[in-house]
Amino acid sequence: MNVVIIGGGQAGLQVADTLRTEGYDGTIDVIAEEPGLPYQRPPLSKDYLAPGKEAAPLPLRGASFFPDKNVTLHAGVKATGIDRAERKVQTTEGSLHYDHLVFATGARNRMLNCTGASLPGIQGLKTLTDAEALHAALRTARNIVIIGAGFIGLEFAAAALAHGCNVTVLEFAPRPMGRALTPAMSEWFAAAHRSQGVNLRLGEGIDRFEPGAGGRVGAAISTTGASYPADLVLVGIGVQPNDTLAADSGIETSNGIVVDETLRTSDPAVLAIGDCASFPSAHAQGRLRLESVQNATDQARHAARTILGAERPYTALPWFWSTQGPYKLQMAGIPRPDDDILVLGDQGTAKFSVLCFRDGILAAVESVNSAADHMAARKLLSAESTITRAQAESEGFTLKAAASRPVMPVSA
Numbered sequence: 001m002n003v004v005i006i007g008g009g010q011a012g013l014q015v016a017d018t019l020r021t022e023g024y025d026g027t028i029d030v031i032a033e034e035p036g037l038p039y040q041r042p043p044l045s046k047d048y049l050a051p052g053k054e055a056a057p058l059p060l061r062g063a064s065f066f067p068d069k070n071v072t073l074h075a076g077v078k079a080t081g082i083d084r085a086e087r088k089v090q091t092t093e094g095s096l097h098y099d100h101l102v103f104a105t106g107a108r109n110r111m112l113n114c115t116g117a118s119l120p121g122i123q124g125l126k127t128l129t130d131a132e133a134l135h136a137a138l139r140t141a142r143n144i145v146i147i148g149a150g151f152i153g154l155e156f157a158a159a160a161l162a163h164g165c166n167v168t169v170l171e172f173a174p175r176p177m178g179r180a181l182t183p184a185m186s187e188w189f190a191a192a193h194r195s196q197g198v199n200l201r202l203g204e205g206i207d208r209f210e211p212g213a214g215g216r217v218g219a220a221i222s223t224t225g226a227s228y229p230a231d232l233v234l235v236g237i238g239v240q241p242n243d244t245l246a247a248d249s250g251i252e253t254s255n256g257i258v259v260d261e262t263l264r265t266s267d268p269a270v271l272a273i274g275d276c277a278s279f280p281s282a283h284a285q286g287r288l289r290l291e292s293v294q295n296a297t298d299q300a301r302h303a304a305r306t307i308l309g310a311e312r313p314y315t316a317l318p319w320f321w322s323t324q325g326p327y328k329l330q331m332a333g334i335p336r337p338d339d340d341i342l343v344l345g346d347q348g349t350a351k352f353s354v355l356c357f358r359d360g361i362l363a364a365v366e367s368v369n370s371a372a373d374h375m376a377a378r379k380l381l382s383a384e385s386t387i388t389r390a391q392a393e394s395e396g397f398t399l400k401a402a403a404s405r406p407v408m409p410v411s412a
Contacts, residue, residue, distance in 0.1 A: 001026035003307060004089050004096050006079045006245070007104030008032025009041065010293055011274030013060050014300030015102050020069045022308055028071045029096050031089070034127065035076035037063060042293055044131040045152050046323050049138065049159035057128050082249035084267055100307045103246055103257055103265075103272040104300070107239035107291060112147065116209030121217035122233040125152055134234070138163045141232040145169075145220040147206050149176035151322045153236035154189070157198050158325030167198050168228045170220065172205030180320070182335045185354050185366045188347060189327070196325055201226075209233065241276040241289060254278060256289040261313035263303045271306060273299035282315055283381075284334045292320045317382045319374075326350070330374035333364030333381050342392050344399070345370060353377070353399065355392055362387040365399070376403035 003019060005012045008030050016028045032038055039057035047053065066073045074093065081090040082101070089096045109124040111117070121137075124130060134156070144160045146153045149171035160167045169176075175186035176193070193200050205223040212218015212231065220228045241256040252258040252266040256278035263271050263279065274296035281288040298316040305312075322329045327350060335356045345352030353373040356364040362385060365377035376399035380387060387402060 001099045002097055003028050003100045003102065004098040005030045005102045005104055006089065007102075007106060007274070007276075008034065008038040008073065008075065009104060009106055009274070009296070010060060011106070011296035011300045012102070012104035013038055013065075014297050015104065015273070015304050016069065016071045017061070017065075018301045018304035019307065020071070022304065024304075024308060026099075028069075029074060029098075030071060031074045031077050031079050031091055031096075033076070033078045037061075037075070038073075039128055041126075044128065045125055045155040045159070048131050049135055049156065051138070051159075051163050079245060082245060082251075084249055084251075084270070087269065099269065101270045102303055102307075103243075103270065103276055104274050104296075105242035105245065105276045107241050107275040109235070109239055110237045112206065112235050112237065114206060114208050116211065116217065117235075119209050119211055119217040120215065121231060122209060122235060124235045125156060126239075134232075137232050138165070141165055143168075143229040144232045144234070145228050145230040146234045146236060147220075148236035148238070149173070149200065149202070150236055150238065151177060151180070153234065154193060154324045155322060156234050156236065157193065158196070158323075161197055161325065165232075166229075168220075168230075169193070169198055169200045170204050170206055170222055170228075171200070171202050172223070174203050176200065176202070180331070180335070181366060182339060182341055182354055182356060183337055184341055184343070185329075185335075185368075188368070189324070189329070192327060192350065193324070199228075239275070239291060241278075243276055246270075246272065246276075258287075262306045262311060263299060263314055264306065271303045273303045279314060281318070281334070282313075283318055288334070290318055292318065294319050317378060319378055326369075328369050328371075330367045330371065331364065332367075332374060332377040335364040335366060339363065340389065342389055344373070344392070344397075355389075355399075357389045357392075360388055361385075362392070373399045376400045379403040 038060045078092045109126050144165045144167050146169045149169050157167050207221045207223050210219045220230045243253040243257045246257045247253040257272035259272050259277050259279050275291045278289045302314045319332045339356035342355045351369045353367040367374040
């Protein structure tokens with residue numbers, strides 16, 4: 001049996017690793033468009049950009065992994081077409097036959113479409129090349145404008161402040177990280193970043209860029225007409241799933257490659273995982289596409305087991321993290337804007353959690369600088385606990401204590 005994996009990121013390599021760990025002895029080919037050893041992406045917007053450090057990529061697996069596990073890595077190779085009738089993947093170096101094909105193609109940055117968006121000094125952050133360019137630019141940049149107050153934008157804002165830069169963030173939405181956080185947590189982070197020195201402009205998008213010295217970007221003009229000096233601009237306005245190759249082969253797509261509860265696509269011989277996959281989520285009570293290392297890794301393990309014959313639904317609890325200067329944000333579950341919330345801890349000391357209740361039951365937890373709360377929340381939510389708001393409001397309640405007791409599942 002031949003398994004071909006398109007994508008050399010976290011998801012793709014984890015499929016290969018799990019297949020071998022669980023006894024698969026057929027061939028495995030990993031097609032990775034970037035040259036060199038596959039590397040970890042989360043540090044690119046965090047530790048990699050910190051001042052005083054020599055940035056170096058962290059490999060996802062050591063070079064010995066591939067010969068030791070008998071996995072063929074096609075680095076610097078692009079998949080260009082799929083023949084599902086013949087079960088072949090066409091690449092820039094030839095074709096590969098598959099019995100099972102896994103799309104782990106990830107996502108690409110959304111691009112700005114405004115006057116001046118192609119000026120030198122304006123870039124995104126997705127790849128090692130992007131991070132290296134930003135790391136070098138931070139040594140001399142003084143005025144930085146960030147378009148988008150999502151995770152990447154605010155992580156980069158914190159890094160730029162640490163380099164001594166003046167930082168302006170333009171966000172057209174009314175709150176930062178609005179798609180991911182409760183309004184209460186968004187508002188807290190808005191105030192926290194402003195207290196650190198970020199000029200966070202909410203409800204204010206980008207209209208155009210104007211050139212400065214040498215033809216590089218010199219200023220960002222917002223939708224209010226305000227002008228902000230900029231010798232470096234980071235664009236962080238979200239991503240789009242890399243699903244074109246799947247769509248061109250006739251596989252169903254809709255904001256990603258559509259998969260069922262076992263992570264199979266509309267073609268049973270083809271699976272999709274990670275940032276590129278739209279899957280039915282019990283935790284979101286609907287179809288979802290998640291951009292997180294946890295989801296990529298857990299779906300990869302599940303897909304490998306599906307290939308090996310398991311027919312179980314994917315139900316792993318989503319969890320996320322983001323490090324923004326002195327603030328470590330961790331989330332378990334999928335918060336909703338209309339959740340009933342309860343704050344545990346002291347927001348003034350930047351160590352607290354927001355508990356989200358849905359239909360009277362704990363459904364998600366957002367934590368700031370509170371790793372113990374986060375780990376307890378993951379345990380409780382994975383066990384489908386029936387923690388109610390009344391319980392959480394009782395004297396002496398802590399998530400850690402609740403997680404240490406036997407949990408009655410919802411289904412019981």
